[in-house]
Amino acid sequence: MESLSGDIEEVLFSQEQIAQVVGELGARITDDYAGKNPLLISVLRGGVVFMSDLVRRIDLPIALDFMAIASYGPETRDMGVVQVIKDLDDAITDKDVIIVEDVIDTGLTLNYLMTNLKARRPRSLSVCALLDRTVRRIADIEVKYKGFDLPDVFVVGYGLDFKEQYRNLPFVGILKESAYGDDDLDSV
Ligand code: 5GP
Ligand code: MG
Numbered sequence: 001m002e003s004l005s006g007d008i009e010e011v012l013f014s015q016e017q018i019a020q021v022v023g024e025l026g027a028r029i030t031d032d033y034a035g036k037n038p039l040l041i042s043v044l045r046g047g048v049v050f051m052s053d054l055v056r057r058i059d060l061p062i063a064l065d066f067m068a069i070a071s072y073g074p075e076t077r078d079m080g081v082v083q084v085i086k087d088l089d090d091a092i093t094d095k096d097v098i099i100v101e102d103v104i105d106t107g108l109t110l111n112y113l114m115t116n117l118k119a120r121r122p123r124s125l126s127v128c129a130l131l132d133r134t135v136r137r138i139a140d141i142e143v144k145y146k147g148f149d150l151p152d153v154f155v156v157g158y159g160l161d162f163k164e165q166y167r168n169l170p171f172v173g174i175l176k177e178s179a180y181g182d183d184d185l186d187s188v
Contacts, residue, residue, distance in 0.1 A: 007179035026057025044068040046102035049159035103131040111139035
């Protein structure tokens with residue numbers, strides 16, 4: 001590998017476009033949650049880059065927490081079954097919670113997560129996703145804060161990985177076929 005960005009076929013969302021959209025989302029959240037102290041929950045690991053930029057565009061007292069989950073795709077028998085690998089550190093009862101996600105695809109992961117979090121009785125629960133690929137949606141989810149609509153292409157960068165690589169690219173892009181090597185995308 002020569003350089004990380006040399007593996008990119010096409011940049012879908014540039015660093016500048018992302019910064020602009022993240023600023024707009026931060027401003028909306030600042031307005032909508034005025035007088036409140038929202039708790040932002042990021043889903044490890046992909047959501048972390050987005051979360052770290054987003055919180056710096058929110059002008060409110062906020063708190064952060066993290067959760068890690070392992071999901072099994074719709075091709076497996078246990079469709080939508082998600083395992084909590086790392087739970088939140090603190091209780092969310094009576095908190096105004098915002099889930100911060102990198103990308104929503106089928107929505108099955110988030111659907112499970114929201115059911116799990118709702119059972120803990122937050123005061124409110126909303127979703128902020130950088131990328132929303134609605135064409136593959138299975139679960140019905142209200143994405144209150146959405147960055148970009150994503151076509152049916154696999155993307156990397158700005159938190160999103162292929163085999164744990166490319167998360168640190170400052171933009172979202174499509175990988176060159178050569179970067180996949182012999183790996184089948186369906187196994188990601
Ligand atoms: P869902 O349960 O919504 O189908 O799964 C969403 C998860 O699948 C994301 O959090 C992410 O881990 C993964 N994912 C979905 N689409 C992409 C993509 O285009 N690129 C990458 N790197 N991961 C994706
Ligand atoms: Mg994710």
